[in-house]
Amino acid sequence: MSLIHELTKLPGVMAAGEYAYRGDRFNYEGHLSEEMARMASIMCRSTTMALHMQVDMLTQLGKDCGCSPAQGWLVSGEKYTVVVRANYFCFIDNSANNLNAIVKYINEHVDTQTGELV
Amino acid sequence: MADLEKIMQLKGALAAFEFSDSGELVKSNIKDEQKINDDILDLLCHVCVANGAIATMQARGWEKVTDMTGFYPIKGFSLMGFEWTVIVNQHSGVIVANDDVDFDKAYAVLEG
């Protein structure tokens, strides 16, 4: 079974998907419309790119701060949280209180990032 | 104001900090200055503020276009690095070793 499919079975996961770094493809499952998933892919890709740039700069400006290469990010609002690792994204309902388990699952199933966005 | 001492009690915490709206480091509590110092923290705070601003723009746009509310205003941002994870809520944050990360607890403590 695909990681996306497995993720959507976890409590609290509303939708999960993956996007191409080139920005031309995406794939998802869960409670999002096709258009919402497309927008989510664009946003997640953009933030991932930005974060890689920032972490690269952080590494160049200071000594290695333990964050390079960036592995992923997470942003939390009042009701929802978005978790991204590599090119996988996951929309989470905060009321499920299952963030740790979801992040752990993603970390265990997505390879360690080398910094190349391919 | 964040209680940095309390934040440092989180398992695996390497540094706790507080920063201004624009990302300048205001206060810090560092476990091992050989690994992390205020200069690095200051840069890291700016990264978090920058991404918080991007996420806020995204949340604003997303909610307007989809009518799916619940992201705005953005409160927290985390960066999962190679060894360490930084978790930020409002104006305070903590750096935790990846193996010890507990997001729920960290956000609860950062919320105060």
Added chain:
Amino acid sequence: MLKRLLAEDGVMAVCQFRDDGELVEGYGMGDEAMLQRLAHFAHDYKRLVQGNADQLAMFTQMSGWTPPGAWLVKGPVWAVCGLSNLVCVVDLRETGLNTIMQGLQDAASW
């Protein structure tokens, strides 16, 4: 053409970079490593601006923002200006931004 841009008042460094961010050609202040960092920064920043402009267009449904033509980051003394695969560092005490952006435009279309 890059050298001609460097000859403009206030232009401290100028670089051309490849689509993967590697330095093609660079002149001005700093050593080769510094110019390489400038090229990397400009490449990354260009992508960042592109990503944000795409989102602005997506959310507002307003055309005319993408693809972004150029970007600039302005500090009190220095500015960094980028257009196409070119970037330059400018001392604002010695020049104006209009001149520099026009210079970049000319160099990019050379």
